[in-house]
Amino acid sequence: MKLSLGPLLYYWEKQTTEDFYHQAVSSEADVIYLGETVCSKRRELKTRDWINLAKEINQEGKEIVLSSMALLEAPSEIKVLKQLCENGEFSVEANDIGAIQLLSEKKIPFVVGPAINCYNAHVLKLFVNQGMHRWVMPVELSRDWLQRALEDTKEMGIRDQFEVEVFSHGYLPLAYSARCFTARSENKAKDDCELCCIKYPQGRVTETQEGQQVFVLNGIQTQSGYCYNLLNDVESMRDLVDVIRVSPSSLDSLDTLKSFRDKILGNGEKVKLDSLQCNGYWHQIAGLSLQN
Secondary structure (H helix, E strand, O other), rough: EEEOOOOOOOOOHHHHHHHHHHHHHOOOOEEEEEEEOOOOOOOOOOOHHHHHHHHHHOOOOOOEEEEOOOOOOOHHHHHHHHHOOOOOOEEEOOOOOOOOHHHHOOOOOEOOOOOOOOOHHHHHHHHHOEEEEEEEEOOOHHHHHHHHHHHHHHOOHHHOOOOOEEEEEEEEEEEEOOHHHHHHHOOHHHHHOOHHHHHHOOOEEEEOOOEEEEEEEEOEEEEEEEEEEEEOOHHHOOOOOOEEEEOOOOOOOHHHHHHHHHHHOOOOOOOOHHHHHHHHHOOOEEEEOOOO
């Protein structure tokens, strides 16, 4: 199994972002995803900056994938998408069906990201025929579901034509909205948000009236309130999963990659997960649940 560092879902200062990825070069990541997937107003790094950073990191032997936006709302965002698709060097993670259409027309192999609603082998076959070489399973699906879907792809004769990647650590991206919830939390209009999400480098936690940390607000993206962690489930991924994804939230994410590498190699004992972590979806139970 390979390890990937997923696209940065938060809004960080340019220097912080570049420093993080320069350190990621020496991390355990085999694959590094780069690009803005949440909000087009986040322009600390512009499209050309992401592509230049990709070229720089690529010289260190990592596989680089450029990630597209998950919710397209304006012609300017389509323009950026076309720039990514026409970069001429790197594979693209499509997080919108429009990206799949563009990449398919240009006959460019692509990764189908977790924001794409892909729930059965027939859709997988469609994407394979369009040029998909890797599929990131939607975050809410379980191991049992994955196993059944892959058995179906074997019967269709396409299982060996794509890799399977699973979001295995980080705050789960659950939904996207035309509204910006971070701006709303500060009583700001979306069109006059003042890019306030940069003040929350790990998102803004929301709690229920009972004090349960139920969601993390990240601009137009709503994330899980607990950190998803499949570290103890690596063994159950063997023969099913090709790539394990760690979603970056801080420099600690690079240490998390090392922990997953140890598990892949069969080293280390079972880790006791804390009450602010979860793995429910993988076990086909409530998402916020934790099965130790």
